[in-house]
Amino acid sequence: MSSKATPAEGAASGEGAVFDKAATLAWLRRISGDLATATTTRLEQSLPWYAGMPPARRSAVGLVAQAGITSFIQWYDDPTSTPWIAADIFAAAPRELLRSVSLQQTLQLIRITVEIVEERVASKSEDLREAILLYSREVAFTAADVYARAAESRGLWDARLEALVVDSILTGEADEELPSRIAALGWHGHGEACVLVGTAPVMFDVDQVRRTSRKLGVDVLVGVQGSRLVMVIGRAQAADAEEAEPDALPFIEIARLLEPSFGEGYLVLGPTVPALVDASQSARAALAGFAVARGWRHAPRPVEADDLLPERALAGDPVAKHTLVERIYRPLAAHSTDLVTTLWSYLDNGRSLEATARELFVHPNTVRYRLKRVSDVIGWDATGPREALILQTALILGSIGSADAARRRAPVRRSRDGAH
Incomplete structure (x- = not known):
């Protein structure tokens, strides 16, 4: 079968x-x-x-x-x-x-x-x-x-929104919607902020930047604009915290740790501002410093925008001119005319104590004392070559501004026939 x-x-x-x-x-x-x-x-x-x-x-x-x-x-x-x-x-x-x-x-x-x-x-x-x-x-x-x-x-939507926020900060065209856009990106920072500007690398790893920023306890907004890479950095501080942690890293140290993510070239850190909504002030200074950084041959990487004040002022940056006058010339003039006179003489004489003492008919120790008082008042030391350039630029701008103000205040004299 x-x-x-x-x-x-x-x-x-x-x-x-x-x-x-x-x-x-x-x-x-x-x-x-x-x-x-x-x-x-x-x-x-x-x-x-x-x-x-x-x-x-x-x-x-x-x-x-x-x-x-x-x-x-x-x-x-x-x-x-x-x-x-x-x-x-x-x-x-x-x-x-x-x-x-x-x-x-x-x-x-x-x-x-x-x-x-x-x-x-x-x-x-x-x-x-x-x-x-x-x-x-x-x-x-x-x-x-x-x-x-x-x-x-x-992710694509967040990237577009982040680019829009960074662009608003750089242009200073912040509107009422900026805080809500920042919150939509998951920004946790409520403390100080600053802007870091450098060159974009050929291969940019944004994920590595975010990992590094989390380890440093900061939030970062990233924007790539052609060959320029911009990072808006803010401390990841709780909303109810009154001040930053005492052991928080300075922004310049944070910038050094983020430096490998940038391409070759200059890296400029803007001044610290109280909150992210004020970051446009830091951005303006950072962008102005980045534009003239090549004027300082041995500029460190990163360099603070305020260390480039002379170059920025020579390039016509009104913020730099105002900063130099308000932070150097006016405090010295308000404190003592002797300090201004001594600083002028010291810089004009090639930072020579003896030549300055002879011109002012004082002892060299008196010149040393006055220079130390200058450093105490404004925080810059005239004996260093770089700081001497900053101080001399401030004196020049302050003198020009004072002369202009004096001319504006001077009364106009008229002759009997009414002619000037």
Whole structure:
């Protein structure tokens, strides 16, 4: 007797398989509502985040679970429909659900739904159990793809928003929407801020900059403008904190640690401002310093914008001129005219104590004392070559300004016939 099945037996076997699958599909469709109800009950019992959601959000999550069960039945009927049926599960969810439910929570939802289906359905047949496992894998990959595309879209939007914020800071065109835009970027800083300007590298790793800034306890906004790289740095200080931590790194030290992220060339740090909304002041100084940094042959990297005040003033920067006069000339003139006279003479005589003493008819020790008083009053030491240049520029600008002010105050004399 032959062991091979006859054509009639084979046809009968095929008909039985078709009949069994059709019966299974009909059974699955009948119990789909019970499966969805059981899944919702298990979600409420197992997931605290689900139970704490608003009713509308819970309903949306329930729709996703129901869509998953329905989609599985359709896929079981036609496995070739996997690409579009699996994607349809998440199409039923409102857009805001992606923002309120994380990928981890979505995977928890999928796992519980699969558990319910396995408990109620997998015992029907081994073929059905294997189908559940295959389909759950497809759904998990689809969920990851949905969240990846959402994250990519959000990343592109954040990059555009960050570029807009940095541009607003650089141009000083801040409006009422700037604080809300900054908050949308996840800015945690409420303390001091400053701007760092340098050359953009060929391969810029913004993720490395953000990792470094987190370790340093600062927030960073990054903007690449052609060949120029701009970083707005702010201390990640709590909103209710009154002042920065006493052990907080100075911004110049932070700039040195961020320096490897910049390309070759000059790196200029703007002055510190009280808050991010005032960062345009720091940006103006940093940009002005970056434009003239080549005027200082041995400028350090990074260099503070205030150390480039002479170059900035020569280039016509009104902020630099005002800073030099207000921080050097006026304090010295208000303190003592002897200090101004001694500083002028000392700089004009090539920083020679003896020549200055002879010109002023005083002892060299008196010159030393007055120079020390100059340093105490304004914080700059005239005995150093670089600081001497800063001080001499300030004296020149202050004298010009004083002469202009004197001419404006001088009364206009008229002759008897009314002529000037």
